[in-house]
Amino acid sequence: MSHRVLVPRPVEPAVEAPDACRRRLPGPAAWLAAVTALMLASVLVLNGLTNASVAADQLAAEPEGVATVPESVLQGGPILSDGPDGLVSRRLPDRTIALTFDDGPDPRWTPEVLAVLRKHGVPGTFFVVGSAAARHPELLIAIREQGSALGVHTFTHPDLTTVTPLRAAIELGDTQLIINGAVGESTALLRPPYSSSPRAIDDPHYGSLLETTEVGYTTVLTDYDSEDWRHPGVEAIVAHSTPPNGRGGTVLMHDAGGDRSETVAALDRLIPLLKDRGYRFTTPTEAVGLPAPDQPVSTGPYLMGRGLMVAVGIAGVLVSSLTWMLLVVGGLVLLRLLVMMVVAGRHRAQRAAHRWAWGAPVTEPVSVVVPAYNEKENIAATVRSLVASDHPVEVVVVDDGSSDDTAEIAAGLGLPEVRVVRQPNGGKPAALNNGIAHARHRLIVMIDGDTVFERDTVRRLVQPFADPAVGAVSGNAKVATTGSGRRGLIASWQHIEYVIGFNVDRRVYDLFRCMPTIPGAVGAFRRDALLAVGGVSDDTLAEDTDLTMAVCRAGWRVVYEESARAWTEAPATLGQLWRQRYRWSYGTMQSMWKHRRAVLSRGASGRFGRLGLVQLALFQILLPLLAPLVDVFLVYGLLFLDPLLTAGAWSAMLGLQLLGAVYAFHLERERLRVLWLLPLQQIVYRQLMYAVLVRSTVTAAAGIRLRWQKLRRVGGLHELLDAADVPALAGRST
Incomplete structure (x- = not known):
């Protein structure tokens, strides 16, 4: 069998981010963010003060036991001014x-x-x-x-x-x-x-x-x-x-x-x-x-007064604009909840039907490509989970110039189904293209080096290829919460995000036939589809999103197989989470811009553009950018508006999100007990994701091109295998 060899373009090496890159914001951006936040706070305070309610004045009761107020004042007239001997009453x-x-x-x-x-x-x-x-x-x-x-x-x-x-x-x-x-x-x-x-x-x-x-x-x-x-x-x-x-x-x-x-x-x-x-x-x-109280003022006080009035006017306009944006947020939250409950629910009902099948069972062997760079902590667990599959596989581990023992560990497992390909450090797209070129089979599964599959994952993942129109399949990526460093708040927040924000969304994209992303942790492709789009591009930092969009635009159907589950290591610290989501967010924006012409295209490409890209813009960019307004107006309302009404409105918004979360967990058959963290996630985690998105937007607007950055691995995925045999992982929940 002969295959076209995919030769990637040279790219900057994937290296550990230097200390200078590990700062969440560089100096100028940090100052810009601080100044913007200060200006927004000042605008809100000024508007709050100028719109505060005023209680009517009225006569007060006469006090008792007045000690030092002169009798001439108490029994005097209402006009009080300064005189030679003190307060004068008239x-x-x-x-x-x-x-x-x-x-x-x-x-x-x-x-x-x-x-x-x-x-x-x-x-x-x-x-x-x-x-x-x-x-x-x-x-x-x-x-x-x-x-x-x-x-x-x-x-x-x-x-x-x-x-x-x-x-x-x-x-x-x-x-x-x-x-x-x-x-x-x-x-x-x-x-x-x-x-x-x-x-x-x-x-x-x-x-x-x-x-x-x-x-x-x-x-x-x-x-x-x-x-x-x-x-x-x-x-x-x-x-x-x-x-x-x-x-x-x-x-x-x-x-x-x-x-x-x-x-x-x-x-x-x-x-x-x-x-x-x-x-x-x-x-x-x-x-x-007394002299007339009204006196002309000089130019200085006049201009200062005009400036204050202008500031009040600007504050009013900005707060009115923010209020309209808040209404947009509420509308998007309701729309997303409606789409989730109707479309995602329909997707589950459709796939749960007893007569549902993609066609005749797919039994042909599969090539699994594992790009790996400094994955010594997890590579053994990843490979062992793959060879334990109940579907015939060959595993191609592409060592992308690792500086640790990744290649030696994979080769040292002594498994006949595993081949290790070494290459100079060239980045993840280059490693994937090299693995595709060495793959023997026409169905290719891609998996990250920090992920383990359940025994039936590969088999379930490739069944949609029974439909000849299907060119790629997304699996169900889940956060591995077993193992050292992954029990805790950050892992739980990411678990909630994966269930609500990623996997349920994929049900919607699947039914609308506009899937924008197959996660690098678990995805499968026809070789023909990969060849049709020229392989994995290095044009963006989100190579998985870029590739999926290209496959959609080429006319292939991309689907979601919820039963094909993979367990991936999530970032264990806020710093790692920041770098990962920064890369994802920026890469998604790059991909959207690269494929923007799909919005005006016809056929499958146009369907993807007008449904997939628009949904991404609304729910992955606009909504996260505006969502913090809910918390901003919570503080504003507590300080300057009716506190009870404000708290009630905020609670109602949180209730809608909780309702959506419960439904998403129901669809994914996940336990609900972790959802007690949802309010805290909205206050803390969401703000971090907001900062990531803002930083990504600024970076994209500035036209800065970033390097792919490698996260530090904690390891411990082997515990998923050591705690039970790989077959026993099927049906396991987090």
């Missing part, structure tokens, strides 16, 4: 009203309040919350154009008696900056959140008042609370806002914080009522003869 004259509005501006209600004030020709004083003003600076302009005054009500509405002096200064300063940038003015008026009448001032509030007046603020407290925050009805609001016996004073109302229709209606009745009684309406400072 009252409004009789029949003088200062209408004040807290907690705005609000795009719904502030314009309606301004319309009523304009209708009756009276001013108001609006104590604005900086976070709301930053979102609606146009309302500050409207307030000033109407003839009303602006005052500071802090940026996020905290109780100034409970925050540090630095936080208080930031709260006032940021709000002042927003006013600077919006109207080009500063204001000297301040109403502290949760403040009340002068009679309610206690020691902490008095100390806070002293601090704010020392830096130039005039504090405006309240004489009469309209109690509009209670929504008591228009009549009650008017009654609460009407001073008795012709007295003057400040009236507390709200132009934000909920439905203010009663406030607007009451205001429209209150103003003409009090005018008929001889009242005049003015601002607090004008009423007591």
Whole structure:
């Protein structure tokens, strides 16, 4: 029998990654990641602060046991400013009203309040919350154009008696900056959140008042609370806002914080009522003869205020975009769950049917190619499992220039079915092509040197070749959790990933006839299919994915045989896992780009492109890239939104993933007990995979070509053979 010899192109040698390559991120990339994360955190915090809910202000009860507050303040008026001898208290004259509005501006209600004030020709004083003003600076302009005054009500509405002096200064300063940038003015008026009448001032509030007046603020407290925050009805609001016996004073109302229709209606009745009684309406400072609170600002404060408003606007746009992305994540999770349950379930039902068969039993001998580079820990177990197959095999071990005893160990087993081929170090694709060239049979199985087969794996793996349209078959790769170094969290996480993310997906790809990857651990090919695509290419780091895509595009059918199980050594440390998944992820992107024209092709190639490549893009790239938004918004929601609602939404998303995991484990007939680790996997493992994908995306975008990297083997697969005979491995579960 003559065969075409596949000669691989020279490639860079597969060597142990040097220390410089073992860093998860190089210096510039690490800085870029850190800066990006910091910027995202800053955007979320800024948006959270500017969208935090604000509680309505109201009059507080008079405190008991006030010790140091001067009687002149307690019994004085609501206007407090700094004087030569300390805090000076001033009252409004009789029949003088200062209408004040807290907690705005609000795009719904502030314009309606301004319309009523304009209708009756009276001013108001609006104590604005900086976070709301930053979102609606146009309302500050409207307030000033109407003839009303602006005052500071802090940026996020905290109780100034409970925050540090630095936080208080930031709260006032940021709000002042927003006013600077919006109207080009500063204001000297301040109403502290949760403040009340002068009679309610206690020691902490008095100390806070002293601090704010020392830096130039005039504090405006309240004489009469309209109690509009209670929504008591228009009549009650008017009654609460009407001073008795012709007295003057400040009236507390709200132009934000909920439905203010009663406030607007009451205001429209209150103003003409009090005018008929001889009242005049003015601002607090004008009423007591103080200078106007609004003063023009210089270019510096104005530009700083504009910059803060721009930052708030950008934060809002970005968070809105992230919110839409989060909806995309939810949609993709639901879509994947639906596809998994419907399509994968149908695949299992189809293959489980008693009448299912690929055709007449395939009994012809098989060549098994084992590329090996420094696999001394596992090569003996791998070869012994192969020769114990219940199907006739020849085993071709290709030693790819190992620096250890891999070749000697394989040859020293003394097994007649095993041939050892030595070659200079040229990489895995070169080793596979060399093995294919030395294989005697037309059906070729490829297996990694860190994998063991069950006794019936080869036989089950080649049965689909009874269908002449089948050009390649994917087996069922499983994580070997027996052996030193593989019992633990990392192995369990990978076990979950293999069951949910790899094997169940292959059921879907099989039914759609668009299989993108046959794992290097367990796959079989017709020699004709391999020759048709030119053998194993070294164009990408994911030679198995590249080869599978090429076979699909050549018109061959690629299928999944779930019963052909192989047990492979998984990375034992996070560093090894990072390097392996980095290579996989980057190599998959390379393969997708290489075969991108399949999307526009016709026939089998087009089917693969429009189904296989699109599914890969959605579920293997887009979804993992966006999935961490779920955790980001969990933190965001706990800090700035309703914690219970946020926790519930996150739990619902986790519940969907758990449901999918349970179903996947059911399909694979796996024990469910390991799934208690799923929540932790979502928090920790998923973030690692996200970082891998981001790094791979950056690398691909930069056009960097990486070398194939060899992982350090722990060994111990022999324990799978020593614990029981190879035939007994059939039916064993992890």
